[in-house]
Amino acid sequence: MATFISVPLKKSSEVDLVKPLSKFVTMNYPAGEEQTEYIRALEELNKLRKNALGRPLDKHDSSLEILLRYFDQLSAVEPKFPFSENQLCLTFTWKDAFDRGSLFGGSVKLALASLGYEKTCVLFNAAALASQIASEQNLDSDEGLRAAAKYYQLASGALLHIKDTVLSALNREPTMDISPETVGALHHIMLAQAQEVFFLKATSDKMKDAIIAKLANQAADFYGDAFKQCQYKENLPKYFYFQEVLPVLAAKHCIMQANAELHQSILAKQNKHFGEEIARLQHAAELVKTVASRYDEYVSVKDLSDKINRALANAKKDNDFIYHDRVPEVKDLANIGKAALAKATAISPPLSQKFTDLFEKMVPMAVQQAMGVYNQRKAETVNRLVGTMREATNLCNGVLASLNLPAALEDLSGDTIPQSIAEKSRAVVSKGGLQSIEQLIRDLPDLMTRNREILDESLKMLDDEETTDNELRSKFNQRWNRTPSGDLYKPLRTEGATFRSKLDVATHADGVVRERFNTNCDMITLLCKSEGELNAAIPSANPAKTLQGSEVVNVLRSLLTQLDEVKREREGLEGEIKAATFDMTANFLAAMEQDRSINEEALSLSQLDQQYGQYNQKVQATLRTQEELLGKVQTAHQEFSGLKQSNSEANSREEVLKKLASAHDSYVEITNNLSEGTKFYNSLTEILLKFQNKCSDIVFARKTERDELLKELQQSIAREPSAPSFNAPAYQSNLAASAAAPGPGAANPTPAPRTVFVSGQAQQQTPQQPQPTQAKVQQPPARPPPPSFTPQGPTFNTGPVPPAAAAPPGGNPPPMAPPGQAQGPPYPSYQGYPGYYQMPMNYNPYPMGYSMPYMPYQAQPGQPGYPGAPPAGQPYPGYPQQPPQQQPYYPQQ
Numbered sequence: 057m058a059t060f061i062s063v064p065l066k067k068s069s070e071v072d073l074v075k076p077l078s079k080f081v082t083m084n085y086p087a088g089e090e091q092t093e094y095i096r097a098l099e100e101l102n103k104l105r106k107n108a109l110g111r112p113l114d115k116h117d118s119s120l121e122i123l124l125r126y127f128d129q130l131s132a133v134e135p136k137f138p139f140s141e142n143q144l145c146l147t148f149t150w151k152d153a154f155d156r157g158s159l160f161g162g163s164v165k166l167a168l169a170s171l172g173y174e175k176t177c178v179l180f181n182a183a184a185l186a187s188q189i190a191s192e193q194n195l196d197s198d199e200g201l202r203a204a205a206k207y208y209q210l211a212s213g214a215l216l217h218i219k220d221t222v223l224s225a226l227n228r229e230p231t232m233d234i235s236p237e238t239v240g241a242l243h244h245i246m247l248a249q250a251q252e253v254f255f256l257k258a259t260s261d262k263m264k265d266a267i268i269a270k271l272a273n274q275a276a277d278f279y280g281d282a283f284k285q286c287q288y289k290e291n292l293p294k295y296f297y298f299q300e301v302l303p304v305l306a307a308k309h310c311i312m313q314a315n316a317e318l319h320q321s322i323l324a325k326q327n328k329h330f331g332e333e334i335a336r337l338q339h340a341a342e343l344v345k346t347v348a349s350r351y352d353e354y355v356s357v358k359d360l361s362d363k364i365n366r367a368l369a370n371a372k373k374d375n376d377f378i379y380h381d382r383v384p385e386v387k388d389l390a391n392i393g394k395a396a397l398a399k400a401t402a403i404s405p406p407l408s409q410k411f412t413d414l415f416e417k418m419v420p421m422a423v424q425q426a427m428g429v430y431n432q433r434k435a436e437t438v439n440r441l442v443g444t445m446r447e448a449t450n451l452c453n454g455v456l457a458s459l460n461l462p463a464a465l466e467d468l469s470g471d472t473i474p475q476s477i478a479e480k481s482r483a484v485v486s487k488g489g490l491q492s493i494e495q496l497i498r499d500l501p502d503l504m505t506r507n508r509e510i511l512d513e514s515l516k517m518l519d520d521e522e523t524t525d526n527e528l529r530s531k532f533n534q535r536w537n538r539t540p541s542g543d544l545y546k547p548l549r550t551e552g553a554t555f556r557s558k559l560d561v562a563t564h565a566d567g568v569v570r571e572r573f574n575t576n577c578d579m580i581t582l583l584c585k586s587e588g589e590l591n592a593a594i595p596s597a598n599p600a601k602t603l604q605g606s607e608v609v610n611v612l613r614s615l616l617t618q619l620d621e622v623k624r625e626r627e628g629l630e631g632e633i634k635a636a637t638f639d640m641t642a643n644f645l646a647a648m649e650q651d652r653s654i655n656e657e658a659l660s661l662s663q664l665d666q667q668y669g670q671y672n673q674k675v676q677a678t679l680r681t682q683e684e685l686l687g688k689v690q691t692a693h694q695e696f697s698g699l700k701q702s703n704s705e706a707n708s709r710e711e712v713l714k715k716l717a718s719a720h721d722s723y724v725e726i727t728n729n730l731s732e733g734t735k736f737y738n739s740l741t742e743i744l745l746k747f748q749n750k751c752s753d754i755v756f757a758r759k760t761e762r763d764e765l766l767k768e769l770q771q772s773i774a775r776e777p778s779a780p781s782f783n784a785p786a787y788q789s790n791l792a793a794s795a796a797a798p799g800p801g802a803a804n805p806t807p808a809p810r811t812v813f814v815s816g817q818a819q820q821q822t823p824q825q826p827q828p829t830q831a832k833v834q835q836p837p838a839r840p841p842p843p844s845f846t847p848q849g850p851t852f853n854t855g856p857v858p859p860a861a862a863a864p865p866g867g868n869p870p871p872m873a874p875p876g877q878a879q880g881p882p883y884p885s886y887q888g889y890p891g892y893y894q895m896p897m898n899y900n901p902y903p904m905g906y907s908m909p910y911m912p913y914q915a916q917p918g919q920p921g922y923p924g925a926p927p928a929g930q931p932y933p934g935y936p937q938q939p940p941q942q943q944p945y946y947p948q949q
Contacts, residue, residue, distance in 0.1 A: 059308075059355050060191045060204075060249055061301055063184035063211070063242055066177050066233065068109045069149040069167075073102045076753065080137060080144055083746050084424075090417070097414035101129060108178065115188045120207075123182045124408040130175045131405040132413045135420035139171040142544050143750065145757035148174040149764065153184070153233040154297045164231055167764040169757055172225030176218055179403070180234055183214035187246060190253075201257045205398070208250035213401030215243040228537075232292075241285035241292060243400065245305070248278030250398035252312065265326075269319040270395035276312035277394060279305055307351035311360065314343040316392050318364055321371070330371065331381035332389060337368040339386045423644045426656040430640050433660050437668050441633050441675055445626040448679050452619060453721045455686055459693045462616050463713040465609055473591045477713060480720035481583045481590055487727060489584040493573060496730035500566050503737035507559060507744055514748040515552050518545045521755045528762070535769055538761060548751060555744060562736060569729045572722060579719030594716075595709040608696045615689045622682050629678070633671050638663060 074095075081094045108126040113119040138144045149167040166173075190207035194200035218239045222230055232238055255271040283305040292298045321336035344361045375381055405411075419427075456462070463474040473481075522541035529536040573580075582593055640663060647654050 059304055061245055061304060062187040062191045064153045064297070065113070065181050065184045066153045067151045068177065070110060071105070071146060071148055073105060073146070074098050076144060076146055077101075077137060079749070079753070083749065094415065094418060100414050101133070104129060109181070113185060115185070115192050117189070120182060120185050120189060121408055121410065123178060123185060124406075125411055127175060127178045127182060128406040128408050128411040129414060130171060130178065133415055134171050134175070135422060136415055136418045138421050139169075141169045141539060141757070142547055142754055145169045145754050146171070147757055147761055147764070148177070150177045150231070152231045153180070154238075155232070165768070166231045167761060168226060168228070169761065170226060172221075173230075176222050176225050176230075176234055179214050179218055180239070182407075183211040183218075183242075183246070186211040186214070187249075190249070195253070195256055196260075198257070198260070201253055201260065205250050205253040205257070208246050208253060209398060210401045212243050212246035212250060212398070213403055215239045215246060216400045217403035219243060237285075238292060241282060241298075244278065244282035244285050245301070247398050247400060248275060248282050248305075248308070251275040251278050251396065252308070254397040255312070255315070265319040265322045266393075267395065269316045269323065270393045271397065272312045272316035272319065273392040274394040274396050276309050276316060278396075278398070279309040279312060283309060303351045303354045307347045307355040307357075310343040310347045311355065311357060314340040314347075314360065314364065317343070318360075318367070320392050321367065325371070329381070330375045330379045331383045334368065334371045334375060334381075334383045335386060335389055337364060337371055338383075339389075340364045341368055419641055419645065420648065422648060422654055423641060426644045426654045426660075427640060429656050430644075430660045430663075433664060437664050438633055438636075441668065441671055442630050445630060445675055445678065448682055449623055449626060450721070450725065452623070452682055452686065454718075456616070456619070456689070457714055457717040457721060459689070460710050460714045460717070461612065461689070461693065463717060464696070464710065465612055465616075473587060473594065474713060477590075477594075477716050478587060480717065481585075481587070484580065484583045484720060484723050487723075490577070490581055493580070493723070493726060493730065496727075496734060497570060497573065500730070500733055500737070503734065503741070504559065504563060504566070507555075507737060507740050510741065510744040510748055511552060511555050511559070514744070514751040515549070517751050517755045518548060518552075521758055525758070525762070528766075532769060535772075536765070538765060541758065544754075544758075548747075548754070551747065555740070555747065558740070562733065565729075566733060569726055569733070573726050576719045576722040576726075579715045580723050583716060583719055583723070594712050608692055611692045612689065612696060615685055615692060619682065619685050619689070622678055622685070626675075626678055629671060629674055633668065636667060636671075638667055 077098045078095045081091055081098070085091045085094060104122070104126050108122045113123070139146060147167050147169045149165055150173075152164040155164040186207040190204040190211070193204040195204060216239075218234055219236045222234055222236060222239070251271065252275045255268065255275050258268045258271050283302065286292050286298050286302055286305065317336040317340035321333045321340070324330075324332040324336060341361070341364050344357050344364055347355060347357050348361060462476050518541075522545060525541040529540065582590060585593070640659070643659055643663070644654050644656070647659060
């Protein structure tokens with residue numbers, strides 16, 4: 057009875073994990089020890105896959121341990137890499153475990169760019185191998201029984217996990233072997249077998265019959281459920297595997313029910329219910345008899361049958377002579393209880409006892425994405441604070457330049473360069489002067505053009521692949537059942553549109569900076585000259601010597617000093633704000649471990665407010681201080697302007713000094729803008745190169761998937777019939793029916809005469825025909841039978857074949873091969889001596905040249921001879937002519 061069912065393994069195609077994953081690592085992690093460690097871990101992962109899937113696995117614990125380790129590593133690495141069709145695309149190809157394929161089409165397989173698909177198939181193989189290991193256990197020992205129960209429950213749990221997760225993991229229709237219907241049926245089979253092992257363990261331990269009966273009854277119930285799952289699913293019975301499994305399940309259901317009745321009968325005997333004992337044993341005997349008659353080739357029940365029959369004979373004997381207890385009907389017997397000890401093992405990684413995460417230091421992608429968003433929020437906060445301070449500083453510089461401060465206070469003599477202007481001139485020269493700005497302006501268009509070319513090339517790759525996909529989809533229609541490229545590329549196209557928008561904004565900003573440079577170019581050129589040339593270019597004026605010691609000048613100088621302190625404070629704040637850092641990884645990991653999700657917005661905003669709140673308050677304080685000081689400066693400057701002597705020369709000099717001060721501020725701002733623009737374009741180039749690599753990878757993966765799908769379509773087309781079914785026209789159907797219909801009064805068509813052999817002689821039998829009740833339809837004469845003769849001895853002919861003999865009289869029966877010998881077309885065989893094999897026509901047993909003289913035909917007594925052959929081209933006399941085509945030699949049945 058020890059017949060247990062195991063599941064076959066799936067087969068996978070080889071996949072290189074190192075190249076695409078190492079490319080992702082080098083693009084997203086800085087070069088160094090950490091990157092090297094991750095690439096080394098990827099090589100180990102690739103070796104682990106080859107050990108788990110790239111070679112035949114023994115039915116041993118060590119092989120199952122390798123499969124479980126690979127499954128655990130996939131589960132650990134899944135959240136740490138962006139496995140998807142439009143990001144990190146790895147295509148895994150697996151064959152159907154139950155499909156044996158066809159001569160031309162090959163077996164059914166499915167290729168998907170989904171790590172969930174890989175995990176599902178690996179877990180299926182783990183369940184299959186566990187079932188095979190369990191089937192190999194020695195069930196006569198306690199250790200073997202415990203191991204079998206363990207592995208069957210593991211297989212059941214793995215298959216149940218696949219049933220619950222396969223559709224969400226694949227997002228498309230799976231192959232039949234891992235479909236929810238199939239794995240659900242296999243789950244019930246494994247659970248039933250685990251329950252049977254518990255029954256065998258209880259029997260081996262000689263537990264109470266009541267417990268054993270409940271275990272057996274539960275096993276019978278499980279086997280019944282498994283049988284229903286396999287029989288009533290639409291697609292399962294077509295597989296040869298399930299055709300072989302169904303009889304075993306039916307037999308096991310009956311056997312376990314018979315065992316339950318047997319042990320319950322022992323309990324009935326102990327309770328002195330002898331009639332119930334006999335009824336249960338009779339039911340058990342009927343169940344075992346059913347198994348022996350229907351499923352004997354699958355399961356042997358001889359020992360169980362003998363045991364039940366002996367117990368039944370003894371029970372009947374005792375009841376007939378001693379107890380005389382009434383034997384109830386089976387339907388009146390009390391139900392046997394159930395005890396379900398077998399339970400599906402819950403699948404919760406890690407399943408392997410030796411598992412060590414190769415990427416333990418790598419944070420999950422959810423945390424990486426949360427860190428990316430947090431860093432973006434942080435950059436926005438820093439830029440907002442720094443931008444606010446820079447705008448305030450530019451406003452202050454603009455107001456002072458419009459008031460010609462502090463140059464107006466330094467130019468009281470009217471014939472020398474103010475100290476502030478001289479310092480501004482030296483600052484411009486030290487930064488490269490006009491040439492540095494011109495070089496930066498010349499470089500910007502080249503950088504922008506390069507970025508646009510990279511972006512255009514990336515999007516063109518997507519466009520070309522999408523065009524090809526649409527063409528194939530329109531060609532194959534529903535058969536082209538992969539994700540449309542247009543839907544798959546939406547995130548990439550959105551990202552590309554964002555890049556293009558940034559380039560457009562940057563191009564406009566470049567134009568604004570260039571226009572501002574053109575406006576201030578002359579004054580910047582003047583600042584780049586020597587002090588003598590600069591002094592000569594500035595108009596001289598009569599000095600206002602009376603103002604040198606006035607109170608208003610001292611007030612203005614004090615206010616300007618305070619404004620300088622505010623600017624220096626802002627510079628210090630800007631450095632502190634940019635240097636402030638905080639690693640949110642630990643916070644995000646803790647949140648993910650606690651809640652299985654990350655509320656990035658709440659955590660980020662809370663941390664940023666805590667980290668930059670104090671800086672925001674300081675920035676606002678500097679703004680208020682600057683506003684108060686500028687108000688005081690404007691008031692004092694009005695008083696200062698009223699005290700100065702006003703003339704055209706003084707106004708011209710003051711105007712030039714204002715322009716020089718403004719040109720310096722413009723030079724500093726333009727230089728900063730151009731430097732930031734150059735940095736922006738260089739940074740964007742790196743980002744666009746990553747974007748281009750991403751597009752290239754997904755297009756390559758799509759091309760690989762396209763080739764696989766085209767190959768499968770070709771195979772499916774090869775498996776289809778050459779010509780489609782079609783309906784004949786109505787008039788042809790009517791004519792065919794008229795020709796096939798029997799004549800009036802004839803109920804059935806007349807079968808052709810048959811030749812049978814009785815006592816070595818051929819006799820012709822013709823079935824009796826019913827007499828017609830109406831006039832016969834005129835039929836053409838019947839075709840004459842072929843010639844036949846009885847050879848007197850072996851005749852060999854090595855010469856040319858003689859012309860055909862005349863047809864025999866109508867009484868000769870047609871020749872027919874002896875019974876039991878295959879008739880070999882296309883040549884006919886003749887009746888020869890009994891016991892001799894028939895040879896084909898023109899067969900020469902003496903190919904070396906030996907020949908015997910030709911012996912003419914000798915007729916039997918009482919049999920008329922054949923008439924001579926007519927002249928060439930003339931028909932035999934007395935026979936109707938047949939159409940000039942080759943007729944079959946034997947009568948049609």
